[in-house]
Amino acid sequence: MPLHVPPAPAPALRSVLTALGSPTAVREARTPTLRAAQGPATPELPLPVHVLDEFTPAGVSATRLAGWRFLIRCGERAVAAAETRLTPDGWAFSHFFEGPYIDSTERALRQAETITQPYQPRLLSFPGLYMLALWLHGDCTADGATGHPDPADILVPLAPAPPGIAAHVPHRVAELLPVLTHRATPAAPTSLPPLPPLLGSPA
Structure with a gap:
């Protein structure tokens, strides 16, 4: 089923196109693959990046929009990604980057296209769990910049995933979020048994 990719803000796309057209911006980026790419590079598949900063006791927390991420494609594959952020003057280019999440995102999107039910793809970051x-x-008609995970939504952890969390295994939010909540909640201090009295001290 084709994914319903939400439209990115036009100024965000323009800022990425401007950066791609700037030899200085590309040269100064820490993206050897992008700098060495032959042929035109184009931004594709804009995904809103939401951040879940904290978990509530119920395991559900509102998310905040951190930016829009574009995969930068050159030829047949994505070689980097471009991040944009909201400033007081509107959407602006932030930086280029590369690494394992580029291939992992593409793989997860290909996985999602095999699901029969239509979905709107987004990215969800859990900073406390890396x-x-x-x-x-x-909801494919929702504003990609707002909302929070619904219990029936699907989360596909990207590689590298935290220890004990299998990458590229889809889970319903209702199933995975309690596991992540448990991971993110500090363990309560255990009550230790009282120490035996010292010799010569009152019992």
């Missing part, structure tokens, strides 16, 4: 997931939102 985890990023493809978030498949069930």
Whole structure:
């Protein structure tokens, strides 16, 4: 089923196109693959990046929009990504980057296209767990910049995933979020048994 990719803000796309057209911006980026790419590079598949900063006792928390991420494609594959952020003057280019999440995002999107139900793809970051997931939102008409994970939505952890979390295994939010909540909640101090009295001290 084709994914319903939400439209990115036009100024965000323009800022990425401007950066790609700037030899200085590309040369100064820490992206050897992008600098060495032959042929035109184009921004594709804009995904809103939402951040879940904290978990509530119920395991559900509102997310905040951190930016829009574009995969930069050159030829047959994505060689980097471009991040944009919201400033007081509107959407602006932030930086280029590369690394394992580029290939992992593409792989997760290909996985999602095999699901029969239509979804709106987003990215969901869990800073406290050093985890990023493809978030498949069930409401394809929703504003990609708002909302929070619904229990029936699907999360696909991207590689590298935290220890004990299998990458590229889809989970319903209702199933995975309690596991992540448990991971993110500090363990309560255990009550230790009282120490025996010292010799010569009152019992």
